[in-house]
């Protein structure tokens with residue numbers, strides 16, 4: 001089955017300018033609808049039906065050719081409500097063909113993914129102004145298998161980060177989402193990342209929505225029972241989500257930031273309304289090379 005495209009392919013990122021977000025202005029598009037990593041904490045499942053079924057967007061390449069020609073140096077983010085490297089990308093190559101088109105246009109590319117498949121496209125990404133934000137939620141393979149059952153393992157993602165950097169593609173790492181008592185002590189992971197030359201870490205905490213909360217409770221009942229009062233007693237409701245209490249989040253980020261800075265890296269906080277804690281552009285886009293050829 002192929003998904004129909006009826007809206008423009010490229011749109012503004014966060015057109016509502018959420019008060020939680022400190023990202024610089026950018027554009028975004030998704031070559032695929034749906035995502036098959038099946039992360040338990042996924043937010044998109046609450047507003048996109050059958051989200052774990054992945055479909056290439058019908059007409060995606062033609063639309064991109066038409067729309068991308070009008071770009072004038074903007075940053076294009078792939079993707080913000082799916083992953084540009086679902087399993088089928090290995091054979092489909094849709095994201096790769098999108099990158100081939102964009103390589104001939106006036107834009108900068110920011111890839112956001114959980115897949116090591118992105119390293120396949122290092123030959124293209126090193127020729128255009130591009131950065132890759134790889135999400136590595138934890139370096140504990142057992143926990144990762146529970147949280148992200150269908151995504152590539154953390155060790156494969158660390159290897160991909162190394163391969164990309166070796167090819168000249170700057171990489172930032174997203175440790176996202178941080179969930180108390182599950183993956184909120186990423187100090188060892190941060191040191192590993194510093195040792196492979198990563199220069200920027202972005203962190204964000206888990207935001208509870210009814211469906212992702214239920215999935216986490218089914219998989220990790222004891223720890224989620226412990227977290228219940230923190231979220232639903234002391235937590236903060238923002239839009240349709242419940243966040244950890246502000247003071248709790250502030251302390252968590254301050255501690256992680258200290259480790260990140262001690263390793264000589266920059267730190268960004270994503271969608272937390274804690275603007276002062278980031279030491280560089282929150283999404284790692286400051287790493288974008290200033291190439292024009």
Ligand code: SF4
Nearest residue numbers: 035037038039042082
């Ligand atoms: S990678 Fe992102 S979009 Fe895909 S399932 Fe995980 S959280 Fe959802």
